[in-house]
Amino acid sequence: MKIIQISDTHISHRGGVTNENAARAVSFINELAPDFVVHSGDVAILDPDEDRDRVAAKRLLAGIEAPLRVLPGNHDVGEVGTRFTGNRPVSSDRLAAFRAHFGDDRFVEIVGDWAVIGLNSEIFESGLPEEDEQWAWIERLPEMVGDRPALLFTHKPVRAPRPELQRPAVSVGAEALPRLEELLARLDLRGYGSGHLHHYALIEREGAPVVSAPSTAFLARSSAGADLTGPGLVQLGVVEYVIDDGAVRPFFRAPVDLVENDLLQIDPLLSALAAMGVEAPAA
Numbered sequence: 001m002k003i004i005q006i007s008d009t010h011i012s013h014r015g016g017v018t019n020e021n022a023a024r025a026v027s028f029i030n031e032l033a034p035d036f037v038v039h040s041g042d043v044a045i046l047d048p049d050e051d052r053d054r055v056a057a058k059r060l061l062a063g064i065e066a067p068l069r070v071l072p073g074n075h076d077v078g079e080v081g082t083r084f085t086g087n088r089p090v091s092s093d094r095l096a097a098f099r100a101h102f103g104d105d106r107f108v109e110i111v112g113d114w115a116v117i118g119l120n121s122e123i124f125e126s127g128l129p130e131e132d133e134q135w136a137w138i139e140r141l142p143e144m145v146g147d148r149p150a151l152l153f154t155h156k157p158v159r160a161p162r163p164e165l166q167r168p169a170v171s172v173g174a175e176a177l178p179r180l181e182e183l184l185a186r187l188d189l190r191g192y193g194s195g196h197l198h199h200y201a202l203i204e205r206e207g208a209p210v211v212s213a214p215s216t217a218f219l220a221r222s223s224a225g226a227d228l229t230g231p232g233l234v235q236l237g238v239v240e241y242v243i244d245d246g247a248v249r250p251f252f253r254a255p256v257d258l259v260e261n262d263l264l265q266i267d268p269l270l271s272a273l274a275a276m277g278v279e280a281p282a283a
């Protein structure tokens with residue numbers, strides 16, 4: 001069985017290189033013929049209030065032939081804190097706008113003998129009613145999953161690359177983490193996948209692979225975000241999870257035709273920043 005994780009496509013209604021890369025990634029995924037595909041968030045280029053980007057993203061991702069579930073990233077629904085989303089905190093309205101296009105922002109899908117779980121990482125520590133609803137839902141996961149082996153996907157990683165970075169801009173926040181880990185310990189989790197950091201990294205935790213998926217859109221090599229990512233492969237691509245006999249093996253995979261730009265080289269991204277009234281970060 002094969003599952004593909006695509007992440008951080010950052011699609012714009014203005015078109016441009018991120019859309020072209022996403023289209024190439026969609027064709028590549030279809031060639032790999034997976035059983036299931038997870039998009040781990042940041043479908044939209046930058047502004048969680050720009051519905052036209054969601055429309056463009058939905059249209060492009062509809063080219064994926066396998067069943068697809070999409071999780072929200074900070075650029076899709078806002079986040080806790082202000083950072084790069086220009087004072088657009090996660091809110092009920094922003095969550096509703098995402099759900100209107102991509103369905104629920106959390107899921108359990110049964111794929112073969114496995115459970116594939118997706119959580120919305122952007123609402124932890126938000127204090128929104130949706131956060132309480134998700135906590136209650138996480139408590140019910142053992143009933144939904146049964147004794148199946150499971151994979152967990154989130155936009156931001158459950159654990160930050162370094163303990164001092166365990167905060168909502170980077171990962172699940174330090175306050176939410178112990179409660180989440182206690183609840184997740186009730187499941188037979190055999191692997192973790194997240195996005196947000198725009199690089200590929202693979203570590204192991206208690207025998208389970210922990211994957212940071214690359215973006216298909218742009219690298220963050222020269223940006224202020226680069227110091228957050230820790231060691232990893234700074235290249236665009238997707239992740240293939242090959243599942244056999246109860247074990248998960250993740251592989252970095254990339255089509256040859258992705259165009260690798262740093263974020264500040266992307267015109268639609270700079271246009272989106274300007275439209276949001278946010279100054280571009282220094283290169």
Ligand SMILES: [Fe+2]
Pocket residue numbers: 008010041042073196197198215
């Ligand atoms: Fe991203």
Ligand SMILES: [Fe+2]
Pocket residue numbers: 041042073074075155195196197
């Ligand atoms: Fe992100």
